[in-house]
Amino acid sequence: MPDGALPVLDVKDLKTVFRTRGGEVHAVNNVSFHLQPGELLGVVGESGSGKSVTMMSLIGLLPQPPADIRGGQVMLGDIDLRTAPAEVLRGVRGKRIGFVFQDPMTSLNPVFTVGSQIMEPLRLHMGMTKAQATERAVELLELVGIPDARKRLKSYPHQFSGGMRQRVMIAIALACDPEVLIADEPTTALDVTIQAQILELVKDLRKKLGMAIIWITHDLGVIAGIADRVMVMYGGQVVEQAPVKDLFARPQHPYTRALLKTVPHLTGARQARLQVIEGQPPILTAHPTACAFRARCTHRFERCDAENPLRRPVGHGHDVACHWVVNAEVAHA
Numbered sequence: 001m002p003d004g005a006l007p008v009l010d011v012k013d014l015k016t017v018f019r020t021r022g023g024e025v026h027a028v029n030n031v032s033f034h035l036q037p038g039e040l041l042g043v044v045g046e047s048g049s050g051k052s053v054t055m056m057s058l059i060g061l062l063p064q065p066p067a068d069i070r071g072g073q074v075m076l077g078d079i080d081l082r083t084a085p086a087e088v089l090r091g092v093r094g095k096r097i098g099f100v101f102q103d104p105m106t107s108l109n110p111v112f113t114v115g116s117q118i119m120e121p122l123r124l125h126m127g128m129t130k131a132q133a134t135e136r137a138v139e140l141l142e143l144v145g146i147p148d149a150r151k152r153l154k155s156y157p158h159q160f161s162g163g164m165r166q167r168v169m170i171a172i173a174l175a176c177d178p179e180v181l182i183a184d185e186p187t188t189a190l191d192v193t194i195q196a197q198i199l200e201l202v203k204d205l206r207k208k209l210g211m212a213i214i215w216i217t218h219d220l221g222v223i224a225g226i227a228d229r230v231m232v233m234y235g236g237q238v239v240e241q242a243p244v245k246d247l248f249a250r251p252q253h254p255y256t257r258a259l260l261k262t263v264p265h266l267t268g269a270r271q272a273r274l275q276v277i278e279g280q281p282p283i284l285t286a287h288p289t290a291c292a293f294r295a296r297c298t299h300r301f302e303r304c305d306a307e308n309p310l311r312r313p314v315g316h317g318h319d320v321a322c323h324w325v326v327n328a329e330v331a332h333a
């Protein structure tokens with residue numbers, strides 16, 4: 001992937017707030033990132049750090065209210081998805097951007113056959129006839145490794161195992177040959193071997209189809225194995241992002257360091273789930289005016305309480321939002 005290529009997706013200062021009875025929850029705070037053609041961006045961060053809300057905000061999947069997307073730009077080529085009319089968004093979702101979210105709103109519908117659910121985007125976005133969509137659905141099920149594909153079109157989701165259902169969801173997400181695939185790791189843990197098979201499948205599909213992928217996971221071993229670049233989220237913000245090798249070799253943010261310290265043998269590990277690190281997650285009910293990680297940080301100093309750090313470059317394609325790191329860089333320069 002050429003360094004200077006235009007990103008397929010370019011997100012700037014995305015901001016999503018939930019209005020709740022207890023006040024506003026600032027779930028996504030000025031999140032910026034980009035995705036290059038064909039690249040796999042891994043997203044990590046503890047539970048509640050804003051990974052899913054960020055991705056759902058991008059493609060207008062959050063009901064508003066209670067969500068309120070307050071600002072930002074989400075450029076897909078030259079369309080800003082944030083301000084695009086609803087019909088443009090409907091034309092993009094499932095066509096130019098495929099997604100697999102482990103959320104009841106977007107997962108398989110138990111009352112329809114798997115075949116009809118794969119055929120729906122094909123008929124809607126590609127204008128296929130029923131016969132054409134059926135053939136393409138068979139192809140797609142074969143592509144994701146489901147045996148007896150033609151027969152299985154008539155099955156209902158409950159007749160598939162968890163791993164097979166995940167393959168079906170990937171088939172639906174890939175149906176219209178999207179430029180971008182967003183995959184949110186299942187919260188209900190699948191068997192380790194099945195996860196490994198799904199990963200192999202995604203690696204293989206990426207080679208075959210060449211789409212860019214955003215992969216959200218709690219598993220650092222997965223990130224080490226498949227990502228080109230990694231984005232670390234904390235308290236609704238991106239606190240660090242770097243090429244994968246760089247992130248593992250030179251983690252900068254104290255949160256990233258804490259995460260990586262909990263993984264003993266990273267690259268060889270089949271499962272290296274994010275461990276819970278000490279301390280409380282940040283309270284998101286106010287707009288951040290200080291560093292969100294300060295209460296858990298061993299390097300905290302006055303500036304961390306006074307000012308939310310902005311992301312600054314610390315290497316080629318590597319940036320970090322931390323006063324302590326930036327100070328140390330200056331000191332060593």
Ligand SMILES: Nc1ncnc2c1ncn2[C@@H]1O[C@H](COP(=O)(O)OP(=O)(O)OP(=O)(O)O)[C@@H](O)[C@H]1O
Nearest residue numbers: 018020025027046047048049050051052053054066
């Ligand atoms: N409907 C909602 N109303 C209020 N707050 C919400 C709502 N949905 C999400 N949030 C809050 O937004 C924040 C980010 O949640 P999000 O689901 O994006 O986290 P996540 O990083 O995907 O976590 P996980 O790893 O557990 O999937 C959390 O604090 C969550 O409580």
Ligand SMILES: [Mg+2]
Nearest residue numbers: 051052053184
């Ligand atoms: Mg999530």
